[in-house]
Amino acid sequence: MSRTLRMLLVVLFVGSCAVSSGGTPRNLDNACSIVNQKPQYLRAFKRTERRWGVPVSVQMAVIHQESKFKPRARPPVRYALGIIPRGRASSAYGYAQALDGTWDDYKKRSGRFGASRSNIRDASDFIGWYMTGAKRRAGIPLNDARNQYLAYHEGVGGYMKGSYRSKGWLLSVANKVDARAAMYNRQLRRCGKI
Numbered sequence: 001m002s003r004t005l006r007m008l009l010v011v012l013f014v015g016s017c018a019v020s021s022g023g024t025p026r027n028l029d030n031a032c033s034i035v036n037q038k039p040q041y042l043r044a045f046k047r048t049e050r051r052w053g054v055p056v057s058v059q060m061a062v063i064h065q066e067s068k069f070k071p072r073a074r075p076p077v078r079y080a081l082g083i084i085p086r087g088r089a090s091s092a093y094g095y096a097q098a099l100d101g102t103w104d105d106y107k108k109r110s111g112r113f114g115a116s117r118s119n120i121r122d123a124s125d126f127i128g129w130y131m132t133g134a135k136r137r138a139g140i141p142l143n144d145a146r147n148q149y150l151a152y153h154e155g156v157g158g159y160m161k162g163s164y165r166s167k168g169w170l171l172s173v174a175n176k177v178d179a180r181a182a183m184y185n186r187q188l189r190r191c192g193k194i
């Protein structure tokens with residue numbers, strides 16, 4: 001193997017390591033660790049809090065639940081007979097797991113036509129926009145992570161009809177989101193990030 005080819009392979013290998021280490025933050029149970037690893041996250045969350053009033057900790061708890069901070073997260077592929085791909089359960093994508101139709105509505109109503117679901121700033125702004133709509137339509141306080149998450153998951157109309165009441169698993173998830181938002185809030189206050 002020529003020296004040039006070996007050098008090229010080394011550069012490609014090192015470059016691929018650098019790209020992969022820039023992905024999802026580690027230690028997702030520690031809000032301070034997350035924002036220390038990804039300062040752009042905190043800037044985005046604070047910007048959304050200023051614009052829409054949704055607390056940083058609530059945004060972070062929702063993103064943790066929806067995507068575990070993976071920018072290109074998608075629902076898993078479903079299979080028929082365990083081997084034939086049937087597609088994904090929904091069009092959810094990105095940090096906020098926004099559905100195609102809801103994301104298109106957000107872009108149109110907010111005027112953010114170039115927004116991307118895999119961009120933390122756009123995903124955070126989407127959460128603020130959506131939760132502000134839930135507050136306006138259903139009266140859910142912006143710091144009520146549990147009920148905001150239920151409206152986020154079921155849609156505001158579904159939330160107002162009580163569609164979540166018969167879904168014990170969803171109520172459990174919403175309680176976890178609420179507990180995580182409270183935990184993230186305590187952590188961020190302790191480390192002086194909010």
